[in-house]
Amino acid sequence: MPKDQSKIRNFCIVAHIDHGKSTLADRIMDVTETVSKREAKEQLLDSMDIERERGITIKLTPVRMNYTYNGEKYEFNLIDTPGHVDFTYEVSRSLKACEGAILIVDASQGIEAQTLTNVYLALDNDLEIIPVINKIDLPSARPDEVKKEIEDVIGLDAENAPLVSAKEGIGIEDVLKQVIELLPPPRGDYDKPLKALIFDSYYDSYKGAVSFIRVFDGKVRAGDKVRFFATGKEFDVTEVGVFTPRSTPVEELSAGDVGYLCASIKNVSDTKVGDTITLASGGAKEPLSGFKEVSPMVFCGIYPTDGARYNDLKDALEKLKLNDASLMYEPEVSTALGFGFRCGFLGLLHMEIIQERLEREFDLDLITTAPGVSYNVVKNNGETVLVSNPSNLPPVGEIDHMEEPVVKAFLYTPPEYVGPIMELCQDKRGIFLDMTYLETTRVKIEYEMPLNEIIYDFFDSLKSRTRGYASLDYEIIGYKESDLVKLDMLLNGEICDALSIIVHRDKAYARGRGIAEKLKEVIPRQLFEIPIQAAIGGKVIARETVKAMRKDVLAKCYGGDITRKKKLLEKQKEGKKRMRQIGSVEVPSEAFMTILKFDK
Amino acid sequence: MSAAGIYVHIPFCRSKCRYCDFVSVCEGEEIQRRYISALLREIYTGRKIYSGAADTLYIGGGTPSCLYSGAVANIATALKETFDLRISEFTVECNPDTFDEDKADELKDAGVTRISLGVQSLDDAVLRSIGRRHDSAAAKKAVKLAVNKGFDVSADLMLGLVGQGKNDIEEFASFISAEGVEHVSAYMLKVEDGTPLACDVEKGLVLPSDDECAEMYDYARALLGKEGFVRYETSNFCKNGKECRHNLKYWTMQNYLAFGVAAHGKIGKKRYFNTSDLKEYVNAQENGRHKYLTEEILSDEDELSEYMMLGLRLEKGINVKETEKRFGICFEERFSDALSSAAPYIDFDGDILKIKPSYALVANGIINMFLS
Numbered sequence A: 001m002p003k004d005q006s007k008i009r010n011f012c013i014v015a016h017i018d019h020g021k022s023t024l025a026d027r028i029m030d031v032t033e034t035v036s037k038r039e040a041k042e043q044l045l046d047s048m049d050i051e052r053e054r055g056i057t058i059k060l061t062p063v064r065m066n067y068t069y070n071g072e073k074y075e076f077n078l079i080d081t082p083g084h085v086d087f088t089y090e091v092s093r094s095l096k097a098c099e100g101a102i103l104i105v106d107a108s109q110g111i112e113a114q115t116l117t118n119v120y121l122a123l124d125n126d127l128e129i130i131p132v133i134n135k136i137d138l139p140s141a142r143p144d145e146v147k148k149e150i151e152d153v154i155g156l157d158a159e160n161a162p163l164v165s166a167k168e169g170i171g172i173e174d175v176l177k178q179v180i181e182l183l184p185p186p187r188g189d190y191d192k193p194l195k196a197l198i199f200d201s202y203y204d205s206y207k208g209a210v211s212f213i214r215v216f217d218g219k220v221r222a223g224d225k226v227r228f229f230a231t232g233k234e235f236d237v238t239e240v241g242v243f244t245p246r247s248t249p250v251e252e253l254s255a256g257d258v259g260y261l262c263a264s265i266k267n268v269s270d271t272k273v274g275d276t277i278t279l280a281s282g283g284a285k286e287p288l289s290g291f292k293e294v295s296p297m298v299f300c301g302i303y304p305t306d307g308a309r310y311n312d313l314k315d316a317l318e319k320l321k322l323n324d325a326s327l328m329y330e331p332e333v334s335t336a337l338g339f340g341f342r343c344g345f346l347g348l349l350h351m352e353i354i355q356e357r358l359e360r361e362f363d364l365d366l367i368t369t370a371p372g373v374s375y376n377v378v379k380n381n382g383e384t385v386l387v388s389n390p391s392n393l394p395p396v397g398e399i400d401h402m403e404e405p406v407v408k409a410f411l412y413t414p415p416e417y418v419g420p421i422m423e424l425c426q427d428k429r430g431i432f433l434d435m436t437y438l439e440t441t442r443v444k445i446e447y448e449m450p451l452n453e454i455i456y457d458f459f460d461s462l463k464s465r466t467r468g469y470a471s472l473d474y475e476i477i478g479y480k481e482s483d484l485v486k487l488d489m490l491l492n493g494e495i496c497d498a499l500s501i502i503v504h505r506d507k508a509y510a511r512g513r514g515i516a517e518k519l520k521e522v523i524p525r526q527l528f529e530i531p532i533q534a535a536i537g538g539k540v541i542a543r544e545t546v547k548a549m550r551k552d553v554l555a556k557c558y559g560g561d562i563t564r565k566k567k568l569l570e571k572q573k574e575g576k577k578r579m580r581q582i583g584s585v586e587v588p589s590e591a592f593m594t595i596l597k598f599d600k
Numbered sequence B: 001m002s003a004a005g006i007y008v009h010i011p012f013c014r015s016k017c018r019y020c021d022f023v024s025v026c027e028g029e030e031i032q033r034r035y036i037s038a039l040l041r042e043i044y045t046g047r048k049i050y051s052g053a054a055d056t057l058y059i060g061g062g063t064p065s066c067l068y069s070g071a072v073a074n075i076a077t078a079l080k081e082t083f084d085l086r087i088s089e090f091t092v093e094c095n096p097d098t099f100d101e102d103k104a105d106e107l108k109d110a111g112v113t114r115i116s117l118g119v120q121s122l123d124d125a126v127l128r129s130i131g132r133r134h135d136s137a138a139a140k141k142a143v144k145l146a147v148n149k150g151f152d153v154s155a156d157l158m159l160g161l162v163g164q165g166k167n168d169i170e171e172f173a174s175f176i177s178a179e180g181v182e183h184v185s186a187y188m189l190k191v192e193d194g195t196p197l198a199c200d201v202e203k204g205l206v207l208p209s210d211d212e213c214a215e216m217y218d219y220a221r222a223l224l225g226k227e228g229f230v231r232y233e234t235s236n237f238c239k240n241g242k243e244c245r246h247n248l249k250y251w252t253m254q255n256y257l258a259f260g261v262a263a264h265g266k267i268g269k270k271r272y273f274n275t276s277d278l279k280e281y282v283n284a285q286e287n288g289r290h291k292y293l294t295e296e297i298l299s300d301e302d303e304l305s306e307y308m309m310l311g312l313r314l315e316k317g318i319n320v321k322e323t324e325k326r327f328g329i330c331f332e333e334r335f336s337d338a339l340s341s342a343a344p345y346i347d348f349d350g351d352i353l354k355i356k357p358s359y360a361l362v363a364n365g366i367i368n369m370f371l372s
Helices: A021-031 A049-054 A085-096 A113-124 A143-154 A172-182 A307-323 A348-361 A415-427 A458-465 A505-522 A562-577 B029-044 B071-082 B101-109 B124-129 B136-148 B166-179 B196-202 B210-226 B245-251 B278-286 B300-311 B320-327 B336-341 B357-369
Strands: A008-015 A062-069 A072-079 A100-106 A128-134 A195-204 A208-217 A219-221 A225-228 A234-236 A239-243 A247-250 A252-254 A258-262 A276-279 A298-304 A328-334 A338-345 A366-368 A375-379 A384-387 A399-413 A431-439 A442-450 A471-482 A484-491 A501-504 A530-536 A539-546 A579-582 A585-588 B004-010 B053-061 B084-094 B114-120 B152-159 B183-188 B230-233 B236-238 B256-259 B264-267 B270-273 B294-297 B346-348 B352-355
Touching (some): A008 A113, A008 A172, A021 A062, A021 A100, A062 A172, A072 A172, A085 A113, A085 A195, A100 A113, A100 A172, A113 A143, A113 A399, A113 A471, A128 A143, A128 A172, A195 A307, A208 A252, A298 A307, A298 A328, A298 A348, A307 A348, A338 A348, A348 A366, A399 A415, A415 A431, A415 A442, A415 A458, A442 A471, A458 A471, A484 A505, A501 A505, A505 A530, A562 B264, B004 B071, B004 B245, B053 B071, B053 B245, B071 B084, B084 B101, B101 B136, B114 B136, B124 B136, B152 B166, B152 B210, B166 B210, B245 B300, B300 B320, B336 B357, B352 B357
Parallel strands (some): A008 A100, B004 B053, B004 B256, B053 B084, B152 B183
Antiparallel strands (some): A195 A208, A208 A258, A219 A252, A225 A234, A225 A276, A239 A247, A239 A258, A298 A366, A375 A399, A399 A442, A399 A471, A431 A442, A484 A501, A484 A530, A530 A539, A579 A585, B183 B236, B230 B236, B256 B264, B264 B270, B270 B294, B346 B352
16 A cells, blocks of 8 residues: 655754754654653663764664644654764665754754755755754753854754754754655555665674665665665565554565565675665566665784684674674784784774774673775786785885775865865865865865875864864775885884884875874883884984883882782882883883874 | 791881881881790791701891880890800891980890981982981981991992982092991882882883983992992992891802791791781781791792892802702803803803893893893
């Protein structure tokens, strides 16, 4: 049976971190009585601990709600979105599943950078946007100014924006009223062949890979044989359903619906975000537009601090991978760090999240090497190898040239920060492409930049130079030849492979010196003097020295109180356990991360 | 088993030095008397825990020299009546401001043979800054008096004090040597939590760096060496073989009994210590309900660790055969990893293991290699 799509509203909430996205979602669920008060857990949508703690959303969770307005029953599908540039692609896919978006702006903070990225993504996807001013209960709230800001900066009419306190439950009904009145209903065709967009997926140990889908045209039921455009694979649908927010099977999902689909799919990598599902026979000819194959862009080595826990790390990665098709890993061996894995991520945040989940959910102590990208290395014999671990770089003599991944970066900023941003981009080897005034208060700058430069502290620098107002988005445009060198760090004369990085020749000197200085700070003084050297192909370009320790003993043993002395020794010994032995040098685990935090 | 040492703790001072976190309070004679009678009770019941011989006595503190007259003699008598004492060394710690002619005679009469004097520095400004009650003139007077009365004398020297210059060390070394002092404890200032000094540091007082302290130590060692002192333990120097026999018992893990508040003893494999709460200690003794705050039986492993930890601070090092006999181990097998990783910093000829003198101040890192 075709559904009355005019009673459906599919929308998402976009907001800057902390502006109250999850709280508003919770209140909407309260008002629509989607979850009873008793089972309402604070911020129900963010299901992972780490999401709740960081106040960010990583996994998308759609919720179906029912709401009666003017005597008519409406069906809402609220789709939560992740809020970080690493997941821009996921965000754009989940936005595509909606017709409209609620834009939350904090009544005291006003518009911030991340807000803009997602607003522009929403506008790109032709979404209708309802601005909402949140946290009006705060003494520092300045709703009128914020409304004006929304009109000036984004160009949205904010005159009738609901004034809300999600925390106190104020104004929620106004929001729902506008959702019904202002957001368009879906306009799919029930009779056309099935076209359903996958905007997320997760792994369930009983049902296999579960796809979150938005049906644009047609219908799908259990028993249908469906085909996935990207892989061409076909599966028998075992269950379709909706989230209330618990997954609840339904007979049919049809045009306009948001729900889930299970088909005994063993691998989440078969349910690619952005892919289109259709029927195996008599299906649609063309997929929905915009599918991209997501591939890891940032790589780093991950090692257990305690080498004996290698297998635990392996199991943990396997488990995470089940739910995260974009996580890649393969075993690698480092002379400095032993057995571990080279892992690939969508971006730095993705990397941090995986590390944190490994440490927290699997109770692992990790050492992580500096993040890098993968390079195309073209050898003299014409062979091309892809290198994501600096240690695997062929000998210099065998290399004809190297290529690095290059992105087109889009930076959105108020005009007053154009200068600092251009300076930063030039410094990061950026090539200026274009600059356009979107409005008098907003500029879009385009740069071509090596990805390698973006993954080192680019976000932090951008934020600090623009007081957080600029936002960044980028897309990979390919590989370009570049004068790259391998920078080695030597501790007491020995190369520490885990500290090696690949870097542009022009940057090598400054980086080498910077890392040497940082290492000097974090490596504690030991019984002998430790030279720290940065070298390119055997030529030392920077040197620092950790002087030998002069004193570590206690004064006298008082009155036979040996316990006191013993405790001190035990404490010193405990400290040593957190060290890695690199040749003769003891290096604290955090040293391997210091090269990541290096700014300049 | 060789004879034990006996340590007695006196928790009283006339005032508290800014760096000190030892158990001591400033109390009048009434409290002192109650403490001493509690202490005597503990001593008289001491036979229950030890019945062998003892040959060194050490009364430390606090400031034993600030006790009322007669107290030390009472302690000595109680010990003599309780234990098989064959005293070869009887040390009392004294502060220059409470060590006068009368006190010297009193201690002499009580059988004291050795005075450990808290000189610390001969620079008046430095002494004031750490809260010592005496000035350099008083310290010199006390040293002369102790030597003239025929005591063996040890002088304490602190290093790494704010404002302390090399001239302080020079003056100290030449003065004590000229006066016939034959033992020096030279130790570096350490900031202990909760002391006024720790407060000062928190408020911004800048102490000499580790490097500067190490420099001072090396300088002191060189000067003392020139005056004929040899270093026999990390912080201890002596002339003419006048090592502190009592302290050596700690450092070679011999038996030592302990009496008084916060005192630590060791008999065989048993290590024990008393409460550091003066009131609690006195009450418990008065009510006949004394018990040690902690008593632990050292495992073989612990005992060996402590033996290594202490022995490696000694200039003469660790005797391999003695160690093997005492712990029933094969030394080179047991410590093969440590011996190889510590190789650059130790002298080891198969019979004796010791830390090279130039690494004395970083001994902890080396000792740690030998601990399991």
